[in-house]
Every structure is written in structure tokens, then in C-alpha cells.
Amino acid sequence: MEILIVITIFFYMLSTAGYVAYLFLQKNYLQKIGVYLIFVAFLCHTVSIGYGFVQSGHFPINNLHQTLSMAGWTIAGVFLIFHYRFHLKILGIFAAPLVTLVMVIASRLPSAPHQADSVLNNIWLVAHVITIFMGEASFALACGVGFLYLVQEHTIKSKNHGFFFKRLPSLDLLDTTGYACIVAGFTMLTLGLITGFIYAKSVWGRFWSWDPKEVWSGITWLLYAALLHQRLTVGWRGRRAAIMAIIGFAVILFTFFGVNFLLQGHHGEFTRL
Amino acid sequence: MLEIVLLGLNHKTAPVGLRECLAFSPDETSTVLRAFQESPVIREAVLVSTCNRVEILMATEDKANAVRTAKMFLSEFKKLPASEFEKSLYIHKGDDAVRHMFRVASSLDSMVVGEPQILGQIKEAYKMATLKKTSGVILNKLFHRTFFVAKRVRSETGIGDHAVSVSYAAIELGRKIFGAFEGKNVLLIGAGEMAELAVEHLIRNKAGDILVANRTFENGVKLAKRFKGEAIRFEEIADSLQHVDIVISSTGSTDYVVTREQVRAIIRRRRNRPIFFIDIAVPRDIDPEINRLTNSYVYDIDDLKGVIDESIENRKKEAIKGERIVDEAVIGFRQWYDNLNVIPTIVALRNKMDGIAKTEIKKTLHSLKHLSEEDRQAIARMTNAMINKILHDPMQLLKSNGYHQNKSGYLDITRKLFKLDE
Numbered sequence: 081m082e083i084l085i086v087i088t089i090f091f092y093m094l095s096t097a098g099y100v101a102y103l104f105l106q107k108n109y110l111q112k113i114g115v116y117l118i119f120v121a122f123l124c125h126t127v128s129i130g131y132g133f134v135q136s137g138h139f140p141i142n143n144l145h146q147t148l149s150m151a152g153w154t155i156a157g158v159f160l161i162f163h164y165r166f167h168l169k170i171l172g173i174f175a176a177p178l179v180t181l182v183m184v185i186a187s188r189l190p191s192a193p194h195q196a197d198s199v200l201n202n203i204w205l206v207a208h209v210i211t212i213f214m215g216e217a218s219f220a221l222a223c224g225v226g227f228l229y230l231v232q233e234h235t236i237k238s239k240n241h242g243f244f245f246k247r248l249p250s251l252d253l254l255d256t257t258g259y260a261c262i263v264a265g266f267t268m269l270t271l272g273l274i275t276g277f278i279y280a281k282s283v284w285g286r287f288w289s290w291d292p293k294e295v296w297s298g299i300t301w302l303l304y305a306a307l308l309h310q311r312l313t314v315g316w317r318g319r320r321a322a323i324m325a326i327i328g329f330a331v332i333l334f335t336f337f338g339v340n341f342l343l344q345g346h347h348g349e350f351t352r353l
Numbered sequence: 354m355l356e357i358v359l360l361g362l363n364h365k366t367a368p369v370g371l372r373e374c375l376a377f378s379p380d381e382t383s384t385v386l387r388a389f390q391e392s393p394v395i396r397e398a399v400l401v402s403t404c405n406r407v408e409i410l411m412a413t414e415d416k417a418n419a420v421r422t423a424k425m426f427l428s429e430f431k432k433l434p435a436s437e438f439e440k441s442l443y444i445h446k447g448d449d450a451v452r453h454m455f456r457v458a459s460s461l462d463s464m465v466v467g468e469p470q471i472l473g474q475i476k477e478a479y480k481m482a483t484l485k486k487t488s489g490v491i492l493n494k495l496f497h498r499t500f501f502v503a504k505r506v507r508s509e510t511g512i513g514d515h516a517v518s519v520s521y522a523a524i525e526l527g528r529k530i531f532g533a534f535e536g537k538n539v540l541l542i543g544a545g546e547m548a549e550l551a552v553e554h555l556i557r558n559k560a561g562d563i564l565v566a567n568r569t570f571e572n573g574v575k576l577a578k579r580f581k582g583e584a585i586r587f588e589e590i591a592d593s594l595q596h597v598d599i600v601i602s603s604t605g606s607t608d609y610v611v612t613r614e615q616v617r618a619i620i621r622r623r624r625n626r627p628i629f630f631i632d633i634a635v636p637r638d639i640d641p642e643i644n645r646l647t648n649s650y651v652y653d654i655d656d657l658k659g660v661i662d663e664s665i666e667n668r669k670k671e672a673i674k675g676e677r678i679v680d681e682a683v684i685g686f687r688q689w690y691d692n693l694n695v696i697p698t699i700v701a702l703r704n705k706m707d708g709i710a711k712t713e714i715k716k717t718l719h720s721l722k723h724l725s726e727e728d729r730q731a732i733a734r735m736t737n738a739m740i741n742k743i744l745h746d747p748m749q750l751l752k753s754n755g756y757h758q759n760k761s762g763y764l765d766i767t768r769k770l771f772k773l774d775e
Binding site for chain 2: 232236237239241245246249250251252253314315316317318319320
């Protein structure tokens with residue numbers, strides 16, 4: 081079991097190396113290798129999570145190790161989907177190291193599961209976790225694309241075409257991809273919140289309980305809703321959209337970690353050490 | 354043995370006036386090639402003439418004489434005393450000539466390194482020579498190699514990657530902003546060669562509507578007709594900004610034609626779609642402050658020149674890789690050329706035959722185990738004698754001097770017939 085995680089991380093690292101090499105050398109085959117490697121890593125990762133599921137008999141998210149691993153898995157999966165949809169070759173330079181980092185951190189944490197919790201078998205909870213994670217993975221990619229957009233816009237505006245100008249794609253492609261990431265993320269987040277409400281209703285008898293995690297998730301949702309609204313009405317795009325995508329992701333990170341560690345609430349058990 | 358000699362002049366050695374005087378039109382090339390053909394010292398000849406260079410490639414046994422003859426032809430044909438151009442001429446022989454040819458075709462020797470036209474021009478020149486039958490075994494091989502090397506340099510290095518003209522640089526920038534130009538509307542303000550060239554590039558890249566604004570409306574209409582676009586009045590520019598994505602400006606105006614306020618006013622109405630201003634005019638037409646507005650980009654002529662300088666630097670770096678490919682190819686060509694000598698060809702032929710005989714004897718004797726050692730040797734001797742007899746006449750032919758006229762041709766055919774070059 082441990083060995084599978086090691087192999088997975090190893091392939092994620094190789095994929096990162098492939099993308100870094102691609103960034104510097106600009107050879108297309110390097111980028112292809114990067115995608116194949118991350119795909120292989122994703123398969124290993126899937127097997128390892130599936131194994132955890134079968135062994136423990138419940139959805140493997142009951143400590144920080146498992147939760148992070150799940151987050152890494154969804155980022156890799158969502159990245160692969162966006163990669164084939166948009167052919168944004170450079171996106172991997174953000175996604176591969178991110179997944180690697182998440183997985184390395186996860187692997188450093190104790191992996192012994194806490195006592196099995198029967199609530200983890202609830203179908204609404206599983207749907208809630210999966211949709212939320214997919215949404216957050218999409219937002220992570222949107223943040224990465226936003227970064228790339230700001231860098232490319234800076235090289236064009238400052239008229240100082242250095243390292244990045246030819247390596248990064250057009251502003252239009254970055255903007256479209258970022259937008260698609262946000263739309264996908266927002267859809268998933270909405271579904272995640274709905275399934276969460278249903279789950280809360282079935283367990284605690286009410287949809288909303290002013291839990292800090294709920295409040296912050298609500299804030300995140302409103303933030304992205306505002307971004308999408310502005311885009312559809314007055315055409316917020318480019319720089320502003322990119323900055324919003326980055327801020328949005330920072331809020332998500334806080335919702336994910338900050339709330340669990342700094343504030344109390346009923347989501348704590350997922351990030352127990 | 355035929356040797357390769359090249360004489361020529363280019364933009365580095367001769368001023369444009371002289372190059373003009375010595376340039377050959379296709380008709381002239383055909384005539385002068387015929388003259389070369391009739392010369393007893395020049396066996397093969399190809400003439401490449403472009404606006405930046407004249408190169409005469411020859412295969413000859415008598416280098417000094419061939420060079421003298423070529424100079425004489427040049428002088429007679431162009432009615433110019435040899436003393437006028439002699440100082441500008443360079444003469445390369447053997448490997449140097451081969452390297453020079455490879456470098457020229459790969460555009461490593463061009464005025465703008467990496468420009469793509471030269472390869473086409475050389476292909477034309479070679480086609481002319483094959484039509485006139487002035488190119489033979491040596492130059493055929495040299496030119497086929499040349500085309501191969503040039504393609505390799507182009508595909509394996511980034512020598513042609515970066516835009517080095519103002520209009521191309523502007524287009525490349527636009528590509529980084531818009532991705533593709535399909536459906537992007539263009540406004541041309543004023544007129545001018547660079548600006549019009551940029552518009553033509555955009556049209557070729559499937560740009561959308563073309564608007565033309567000119568102080569003199571009639572001129573605008575004329576220009577618009579050429580681009581199958583629409584002419585607008587100068588006063589309409591501010592309003593049209595709402596609909597166009599790329600603005601190319603080149604007027605003689607002393608004030609800004611498009612101001613920051615005008616652009617600010619339309620950004621919201623454009624729903625923040627990006628707008629790209631290319632300002633080719635001096636003094637500038639577009640307020641540079643516009644570049645600070647969101648989703649608006651302004652490049653003036655100096656910015657574009659900066660981009661070009663950067664590209665040229667990049668091309669020079671890539672050219673170093675190109676030189677390495679050329680060096681490799683020169684070595685490859687030298688090997689082929691050396692093998693055209695009589696001795697290596699005969700040795701290779703003999704070895705090939707011996708090799709075949711050896712394998713076949715081994716195979717046969719394997720199933721004839723009852724033969725004595727003497728019998729085996731007799732068979733080996735017989736095979737050897739057969740090889741000698743078979744090769745006798747071809748070897749005599751290759752060694753004799755009676756076929757001097759086209760010895761390299763015979764050698765080349767021999768090598769091909771027996772596949773000796775593998």
C-alpha cells in the first residue's frame with residue numbers, strides 16, 4: 081500500500097520534471113511525456129485510493145493524509161480533462177508541481193485512519209466530497225491560469241519580451257481557459273453545496289447551521305458568483321478576472337485549511353492529523 | 354578528378370550598385386550557362402543570382418583556368434571590365450565551396466539571417482541548370498545535399514522563428530494577444546507601406562472587417578477597395594473603436610489621432626474585449642498612455658523595433674546550431690566525394706564480391722560435408738577466379754584514362770549499381 085503511494089508520487093515528480101524541461105527547452109515531446117506521466121501517476125493514484133476504499137470499507141477521507149491525497153487526485157483528474165479539452169500545453173507547469181507538492185505533504189502525515197465512521201458511507205456525503213473537491217481542483221487550475229495570464233500580460237505591456245513571451249500561449253487562450261475552469265468549478269461547487277445541505281438535513285435535521293466552514297464556503301460561492309456575473313454582464317475579463325481567480329483560490333485555501341485549524345466546526349475530522 | 358570551385362559576390366563584399374550591375378535575369382542565366390557549357394575547362398556549372406548575391410558554382414579539373422574563364426564570361430556578358438568587380442569577388446574551393454553553398458541555402462549567410470526566400474531562389478537556379486544540362490554528377494549531388502541541409506537547419510533550429518520585419522513583428526504580437534485573427538476587425542488609419550503590409554498579413558490570416566480612415570476621404574475609399582473593406586471619415590474613428598480589435602495607424606499628423614479619453618470611453622461598451630494599437634507613425638498617432646488602460650495594448654514603432662532587435666539576437670543564437678549542422682554535412686559530403694576516387698571504389702567493389710562469395714561458399718560447403726579439404730580449396734579458388742574475371746573489364750574501364758570526360762559519372766553509377774555506399 082505504502083509502495084503504491086511512493087510510486088504515484090514518483091510519477092508525479094517525473095511529470096513535473098518533464099514540464100520544467102518543456103518550459104526551458106520548448107520541445108513538444110517533453111510536454112507529451114509530462115502528460116503521459118501524470119496520467120500514469122493518476123492511474124496509480126486511483127488504484128491506491130480504490131484500495132483504501134475497499135480495505136476500510138468507507139470513503140477514505142477521515143484524516144488529513146487521506147483528504148489531501150483525495151485533493152491531489154481530483155486536481156490531477158481535472159487537469160487531465162482540461163488538458164484534453166483546451167490543449168493548453170503549458171498548464172501542466174502549474175498542475176504537476178501542485179499535485180506533487182500536495183502528495184508529498186500528504187505522504188509526510190500519519191496515515192493511520194481514525195476509528196471508522198459510519199457517516200462516511202452516506203451517499204450524499206460521498207457526492208458532497210467529490211463535487212466539492214472537483215470544484216476546488218478547477219479553481220486551483222483557474223488560479224494557475226490566472227497567474228500565467230498576469231505574467232503574459234505583463235510581458236506584453238512592459239514590452240520587455242523575456243523568457244516567458246514565447247513560452248506562454250496567447251492571452252485569449254489563457255482567458256478562455258481560466259473562464260472555463262471557473263464555470264466548471266462554480267458548477268461543481270454549487271452541486272457540492274447542495275449535496276452538503278441535503279446531507280446536513282439528513283443527519284442534523286437542518287440545512288444550515290452557521291458552521292464556520294459553511295459560512296466560508298458560502299463566501300467563496302458568492303465571490304465566484306460575483307465574478308461570473310460581472311463577466312456575463314459587463315465583460316469582466318483579462319487582468320481583473322485573473323486577479324479574482326487568484327483571490328478566489330486564496331479564499332478556498334483558507335476555507336480548506338484555515339477554518340479547520342483556526343476555527344471550530346463539524347468539518348474538523350477530515351483534517352485530523 | 355573534378356573539383357568544386359565557387360566564385361561569387363554578396364551584400365557583404367559588394368555594394369548594391371555593383372550587385373545590380375552583375376545580377377542575372379532568368380533569360381540571361383540561361384544564355385550564360387550555355388556559354389559555360391561550351392567552355393572546355395568547365396564541366397559543370399550552376400549560376401545563382403538574387404538581389405543580394407551572385408554565385409557561380411563549377412566542377413572542373415583546372416581550377417585556375419575555370420576561375421579565369423568565369424571572370425571573363427562575367428566581364429564580357431555584363432560589359433564591365435573585370436577590374437571593376439574583381440576585388441568584390443570571393444573564390445572558394447573544395448570543402449569551403451561546399452560549406453559556403455550549404456550556409457547560403459540555409460540562410461546563415463543572408464543579410465537577414467533566417468529569411469526563407471533564398472532556398473527557393475537556389476532551387477530555381479538549380480532547375481535552370483538541370484534544364485540546360487549544365488549540372489552533372491558532382492553538382493547534382495551537391496545541390497541535393499544543399500536542399501537537405503537547408504531543410505534540416507530550418508526545422509531543427511529556430512532560425513526562422515522570430516519576426517524580423519515591422520509588420521510581421523506586429524502580427525506576432527497580435528497573435529499573443531488574440532490567439533487567432535479570425536473575425537477580428539481591423540482599422541487602418543492613414544496609409545503607408547508598412548501599415549498596408551500589416552493589413553495584408555492580417556487579411557491572409559482571415560481577419561474580419563477592414564475599415565480605412567483617411568484625412569482625404571477619396572484616398573481612403575481607394576485603399577478600402579484594395580482591401581475589400583469600408584472607408585470611414587476621420588471624424589468617425591472614435592466611434593469605430595467600439596467595433597475594431599486591431600488599429601494600425603500611420604498618418605502624418607502631429608497630434609494624437611486616438612486619445613486616452615476616447616479609448617477609456619469605449620472600453621465598457623466593448624465589454625472589455627482587448628484592443629491592440631499598432632502605431633507606425635512618427636510623430637506618434639496613438640497616445641501611449643492608452644497602454645495603461647485595461648485590456649488595451651499599444652506598440653509604437655520603437656517598441657516594434659525593440660522586438661525585432663530581440664528577434665535578430667535570437668536568430669543569431671540559433672544560427673550557431675545551424676553552423677554545426679552545416680559542418681556535419683560538409684564532412685558527409687567530403688566522404689561521398691572522396692569515395693568517387695577510383696581506388697576506394699575498386700576496393701569497395703572487390704570487398705563486396707568477396708563477401709558474397711564467402712557467405713555462399715560457407716552455405717554450400719555446409720551441406721557438402723563429404724568433400725575433402727582439397728576439394729574445398731579448389732572451390733574457393735574457382736570462386737576467386739570467377740570474381741577476378743567478372744571484375745576485370747569494369748575495373749579496366751574505371752582505371753583507364755580514356756573515359757576521363759566523365760569519370761565521376763562512371764564511378765557514381767558503379768557505386769549505385771553495387772550499392773557500395775552503405
